Amino acid sequence: MSHSGPAGQNPFARLGRLAFLGATLVFVLLPIAWLALGSLKTRNEALALPPKLIFTPDFSAYQKIVAQGFLGAFGNSLTIALSNVVLTLLLGTPAAYALTRIRGKVQDNLSFWVLSIRMAPLFAVILPLYVLFKSIGLLDTRFAVSLAHLTITLPLAVWMLMTYFRSVPEDLDQAAMLDGATHLQILLLVIVPIARPMLASVAIVVFILSWNEFLLAFILTSRGSQTVPVAVASLAGTMSFDWPLIAAVSVCSMIPALLFVGFAQRHIVSGLASGAVK
Amino acid sequence: MLQDWRFWFLAPMVLALGIVVLFPSGYLVWMSVTHWIVTDPSVYFDGVQNFATLFRSASFASAVQVTALYLVLSTILMLILAFGLALALSGPNSPGFIRAIVVMPLVIPPVVAGFTWRFLMNGEMGFLGAFVLPNVGITTNMLANPTGALISIVIADVWSRTPFMFLIFLAALQAIPRDHYEAIRLDGASALQEFWLVTLPMMRSAVVIALLFRVIDALNTFELIYVMTKGGPGRSTQTLSLLGWKTAFQGFDFGGAAALGVVMLVVTTVCASIVYRRFLRMPS
Numbered sequence: 301m302s303h304s305g306p307a308g309q310n311p312f313a314r315l316g317r318l319a320f321l322g323a324t325l326v327f328v329l330l331p332i333a334w335l336a337l338g339s340l341k342t343r344n345e346a347l348a349l350p351p352k353l354i355f356t357p358d359f360s361a362y363q364k365i366v367a368q369g370f371l372g373a374f375g376n377s378l379t380i381a382l383s384n385v386v387l388t389l390l391l392g393t394p395a396a397y398a399l400t401r402i403r404g405k406v407q408d409n410l411s412f413w414v415l416s417i418r419m420a421p422l423f424a425v426i427l428p429l430y431v432l433f434k435s436i437g438l439l440d441t442r443f444a445v446s447l448a449h450l451t452i453t454l455p456l457a458v459w460m461l462m463t464y465f466r467s468v469p470e471d472l473d474q475a476a477m478l479d480g481a482t483h484l485q486i487l488l489l490v491i492v493p494i495a496r497p498m499l500a501s502v503a504i505v506v507f508i509l510s511w512n513e514f515l516l517a518f519i520l521t522s523r524g525s526q527t528v529p530v531a532v533a534s535l536a537g538t539m540s541f542d543w544p545l546i547a548a549v550s551v552c553s554m555i556p557a558l559l560f561v562g563f564a565q566r567h568i569v570s571g572l573a574s575g576a577v578k
Numbered sequence: 579m580l581q582d583w584r585f586w587f588l589a590p591m592v593l594a595l596g597i598v599v600l601f602p603s604g605y606l607v608w609m610s611v612t613h614w615i616v617t618d619p620s621v622y623f624d625g626v627q628n629f630a631t632l633f634r635s636a637s638f639a640s641a642v643q644v645t646a647l648y649l650v651l652s653t654i655l656m657l658i659l660a661f662g663l664a665l666a667l668s669g670p671n672s673p674g675f676i677r678a679i680v681v682m683p684l685v686i687p688p689v690v691a692g693f694t695w696r697f698l699m700n701g702e703m704g705f706l707g708a709f710v711l712p713n714v715g716i717t718t719n720m721l722a723n724p725t726g727a728l729i730s731i732v733i734a735d736v737w738s739r740t741p742f743m744f745l746i747f748l749a750a751l752q753a754i755p756r757d758h759y760e761a762i763r764l765d766g767a768s769a770l771q772e773f774w775l776v777t778l779p780m781m782r783s784a785v786v787i788a789l790l791f792r793v794i795d796a797l798n799t800f801e802l803i804y805v806m807t808k809g810g811p812g813r814s815t816q817t818l819s820l821l822g823w824k825t826a827f828q829g830f831d832f833g834g835a836a837a838l839g840v841v842m843l844v845v846t847t848v849c850a851s852i853v854y855r856r857f858l859r860m861p862s
Contacts (some may be wrong), residue, residue: 395591398584428602483583512687514801557685
């Protein structure tokens with residue numbers, strides 16, 4: 301029985317709960333199923349109404365991803381997301397650790413600063429970043445995008461790691477200090493090994509955020525370093541409306557996220573909500 | 579200070595955020611007081627002219643209205659759905675796979691979400707827009723009609739962002755100690771009384787946090803609307819962030835767009851400081 305009380309006590313409540321859950325599942329799954337089916341249909345089948353539910357799967361849309369050069373976008377997204385993960389962890393881990401070992405005003409102000417960046421409208425940094433990157437010739441490079449993604453990923457990572465490091469007892473630091481370890485050694489040889497599962501889930505969350513991000517990638521790139529979401533949006537704007545191709549690119553763009561979620565769901569879930577849930 | 583190891587641990591992060599956030603937002607403020615139109619070679623200090631123009635413009639007024647309408651509608655729907663889901667799925671016996679499915683939209687790129695909904699809602703070939711809705715008597719072309727377009731965007735946004743709110747509520751519900759319920763049950767309370775007297779009061783701060791995050795998130799929404807309607811038809815779905823993008827990259831008025839950016843920055847900073855001061859400050 302549900303410990304939250306109301307649901308599940310009388311048969312009507314139970315029926316209501318089932319109907320609500322059923323309706324929600326249809327709502328959630330409809331677009332996903334539509335995409336998956338659409339990617340396996342031919343153009344005419346995909347536009348047929350009422351929809352054809354029984355059809356011979358056609359993989360030509362997936363072949364078009366390769367033939368029409370969309371692999372480049374996947375390569376760009378992968379490079380950008382991976383370098384962003386590395387940058388975020390390198391910068392964020394020591395900072396988050398140090399923040400949990402400071403008391404008082406400095407800690408308070410810095411944590412607030414980090415959180416407020418997490419909440420700042422992207423729009424406030426985009427225009428200046430565009431001008432800045434343009435003036436130093438970094439526009440339309442993968443480096444510029446992965447650097448820009450730090451505005452989203454670094455504050456989130458610091459916040460997630462802070463919550464975790466706070467639970468690591470300071471006695472551990474003290475003990476290592478008595479053995480003559482430097483602070484860098486403590487971080488690398490004591491703290492990081494303990495935090496490995498947490499670091500892994502931070503890496504996954506950061507990867508997904510960077511992989512899915514649209515606005516920064518859209519403004520800062522043109523052709524050369526277009527990411528997958530930008531490619532999807534530009535396909536969607538073309539005159540020849542090739543729904544199976546768009547669906548196939550979309551399905552492929554969801555693979556990393558769904559893979560990761562399958563295998564570290566709990567951590568990702570709490571990670572994405574961190575800063576919102578204490 | 580330079581001897582303190584913590585300085586060296588923090589410096590790289592502060593430097594990086596300084597480059598990608600602090601410097602740009604300072605630069606934004608400077609841009610906002612500058613006459614800076616890309617197609618016009620003269621760039622000069624222009625005082626508060628950009629703000630004056632912005633506040634007087636009809637497109638700003640309509641963007642504020644659209645943003646508010648979209649925010650209120652989507653938030654109400656999300657609150658109900660997320661709360662209901664959290665209640666229905668917080669029990670220890672609720673199957674994990676349903677939770678996993680419900681959370682899925684959170685990791686799907688918003689561009690993909692927006693595009694799929696646009697296709698579903700399409701009045702000529704969409705499953706919902708051209709098949710389901712006409713069969714239940716709704717024949718308006720959803721995306722071509724101002725109200726319909728806004729409703730479509732709200733639906734897509736609810737689809738994409740409810741999981742986040744659901745997770746906040748789920749965590750809060752599961753943190754309510756069981757003995758609270760047992761105590762009130764011994765007093766003979768009904769299920770409804772349990773909900774009013776225990777569940778709701780215990781969820782208060784989670785609801786406030788979720789709402790504040792929601793406001794900020796809604797101000798930031800861009801790609802979903804961009805791929806679904808590009809702000810149209812007319813200005814009917816043109817929110818503040820869409821207006822900002824259009825001002826900068828279609829109207830080439832960088833100064834005017836920066837002024838709008840400053841306004842949005844101020845609003846979200848106020849929200850962020852409320853969230854932080856009241857709910858998230860870490861115990862020192």
